[in-house]
Every structure is written in structure tokens, then in C-alpha cells.
Amino acid sequence: MLKPSNTGQVFLVGAGPGDPELLTLKALRVLQSVDVVVHDRLVSAAVLDLIPAGIRRINVGKRSGSHPIPQSEINALLLRLAKAGSTVARLKGGDPMVFGRGSEEAAVLQAAGIEVSCVPGITAAQGISAATGVPLTHRGLATGVRFVTGHCQADRLLEFDWDGLVDPDTTLVVYMGHANMQHIATRLMEHGLPADHPVLVVVNGTRPNESRLVTHLGALTTKRANIPVPGPVLFIIGRVVSLLGDLAGMETEAILRMPDVQQVLHG
Template identity: 65%
Template sequence: MSGKVFLIGAGPGDPEYLTLKALRVLRDADVVVFDRLVSPEILAMVPPDVRRIDVGKAPNAHAVPQDRINAILVDLAARGLTVARLKGGDPLVFGRGSEEAAALAEAGIAVDYVPGITAAQGAAAATGIPLTHRGLACGVRYVTGHRARNRPLDLDWQSLADEETTLVVYMGVANIAEIADRLTAHGLPADTPVMAIANATTPREQRLVSQLDRIGADVALGGLEAPVLFIIGRVVSLYRELPDCLPVAAMLAETRVAGHG
């Protein structure tokens, strides 16, 4: 009899953002298969007698290829095991969860989703930056800044360069300079504020406040450690640590990196 795979969102890193259902499944699972973006604090919640398999992938250093991960999940479930497939954030937001679910479904393996708080929401909560705000942003868009090997970064730049929308870029640290250039070339003001936040909601969190025409250089100098998320838009002007006595543009001209524990 086949087992079952639970595709679980571990959230942005803070263990208190893990859902009750996710915690229950982790405690009941026979084996946990986890990614690089799952924080140590979350992994510490897995019972010590539960088997763990690390399939973490880092940029340009894929420890386990995606097709091999799919095969591992199918093999474990085919042995009748309950598998917790643990992913950072939400498994259906740039997490390739749907690809794994398709492979499992093709093999006749039952799959259940357990949603998680995606990184954008975690970063918003950590910094106090709203993703939407009346008069500043009437919508929010999530995009990936990851470039497939030897392929151009193919996004709808014209629609993304919208001053009334907050743009959140996942996996974009390597290409943020190009992303910023493309957005300004399509009409987004060069002084649009940007927040870069690394390891959001964890003790390793770092923040960098900049603006669109400086963010590439600032990130190159800032030493932020992946994963890094970028919030681009006028809502960043509401960042609670910006001094009230200074205009936002003046503050943003003094880019800084701050660690938050």
C-alpha cells in the first residue's frame, strides 16, 4: 500500500509562523525531505526519531537535481511511508511544489498541500512595510528574478513598471541590477524606494534600504546573505525605521545595512 506525501510550507523562517497543521504533519511523518531554505529553527521542531533527507539546492550548486527529488518522493511513498516534503515559504509560490505534485500524481501517489506564509508576507510583517496601502499601492505582484541557465530574464517589464503596484522579487539577488535597469527603462522612477531583506523573520535577518538606481551597487557592497527578497515601490517609504524628520528621498540616499536579531 502506498504512503502519502504532504507538500508543506515552512514559512519564512520564524518557527512561530509555522501552521498548526504543518507542525502536526511533521510530528506524524515517517520521513522529512527538506530544502535549503528551511530554517534551522524549523528543523529543530522535527522529532529526533524522524528520518531527515536534505535535498537542499543552492544557486549554481544543485546538490540534488529536481528530477532526483521527484524520484526520492515517489520511492519513499511507494514503500508506504508518510512523507513530509518541507519547503521554505509556501510550496505553491516559486517552490516547484506543483511540479513535484505532478510527478507524484503520475506515479499514483496521494498528495496533500499544507500552505505556508510566503516570504513576501514574512518580510512585510518583519519590517512593517505594507504590501498594499491606500494612495501608494493598489496591488502587489510577485515575480522571480532567477534566470535559467544561459537564458534572458524574460519578464513583462512594461506592466511591472507600475508606480501604483508593489513589486516583490524572489530569488533576484544575482540579477537585481539588471532588474532595476529594466524597470527604470520602462518608466519606473529611478528614486523608487527599495527594501532588500535577507533571511527575513530569523535571527540572521538583514535589511538594506535603497532606491532603484542604486540597489544593484548597494547589494554588491552590502554583503547580504541569501535568501534575499526585494520589495520595490512607494510602500517602502512607510518603513517604520525611517526618521519622520527626513524626507524619504533624502533618507534613501543614505543606504544602510542593518542586522536585526
């Protein structure tokens, strides 16, 4: 086992976007060596299948508008397990330090004298960029990229620096934005992005059931019902989306599932 003493330790582990082959070697080693895995809802079943049968699993998954286990109780659970001597993998979708509250949990544990280590993971934006072939930056199209979360604590209304988010030379990646899609699109257009600004919506990125919707910012407000949830949803907003294909010639009204996408790109 990995624990060096009677007091346990906690590993904050990034599960990546879903494809189990995108796990790091260190993440896999930890998952196969701990006493208990405390995991989120967005961790894919394929990743969970890599955990040996004898290791205890605890699901503490949350979703927007439904928090069956409050964050404070998750913190208390991790503390309780570690103080009892267990080595714990706190398994989070993507990277634990990118919208994963990893730093909050680490602060609570460290304040109690618990040893904490972080095992980074491929965050959803990176995995989906590679899977779709849409780069996050590209010379002549995007000189930078910004990540934002599409929902706030306690489901409060989003209030961003909208003027700072509408730079056409920057790719905007929105995590967990399905519930606030209409508000996000409207505010971005109000602050200067054109209605024909390209958007790629990806559900269940890098997984066998991945779906993609290629559209424009102005049409996004009417497309919410067409996006197949549940599943993690990521929005890539920017001119780099044009590299996925000729937007004008694509059937942007329909969801493009993986076989269809390959037909559009290569057929």
C-alpha cells in the same frame, strides 16, 4: 502515523520564511507525525529543530547556479519513498505553491497514484511585510502587488513583461533576485520606473540574523556587494517602502540590522 495504506503519501508543507512561530498548526502536526522529511536549503534551522529526533531528514537544497540534486532526482526520491510505504513531508521555505515547484512535484506524484496533500505556509513576502511593517498594498501608495522570481530555470537571462512590471501604483516583490539585481534594476528603469523609486532589500527575513537595506532603484546596482548573503533575499520595490521611515533622512548606504532598524524607526 498518517499513512492510510501500504502505499505512502506525500505532504507538501510550507515552512514559512524562517521564524518557527509562523508555522501553521497543521504543518507542525505533519512534521511531527511523518516517517521522513525531505527539505530545501532555505528551511531555517529553527524549523528543522521542531522535527523529532527519530524522523529521518534528507536535505535536497539547491541554490542559484548550484543544483547538487536535480529536480528530476528529487521527484524520483519522493516517488521511491512513497512507494516504499513512507509518509513524507516535502518541506519547502515559504509556501510550496509560491515559487516552490510544489505543483510540479504534485503532478509527478499524482500521475504515479501517490496521494498528495498541500499544507500552505506564510510566503516570504507576507512574513517580511509583517516583520518590517511595510505593507504590500496601501491606500494612496499601492493598489496591487505582483510577485516575480528573480532567476529563471537553468539560470537563463530574465525576460519579463517589463512594461507590465513598472506600474508605480503596484508593489513589485522579487524573490531570489540577488544574482540578477543589476539586470532587474536596469530593466525596470529603462521601462519607466524612476531612479528614486524606493527599494527595501531583506536578507533572512523574520530570522534572528535578519538584515535590511533601504535604498532606491538607481542605487541598487552598486549595492550588491553590501548585501550579506548567503541567505534568502527578497526585494520589495515600490512606494510602500517609504512607510518604513523618511528615506531622505535615513543612512541608506549602510545595512540596517535589526537593532539599528529599531533605532532608526523609534530612536
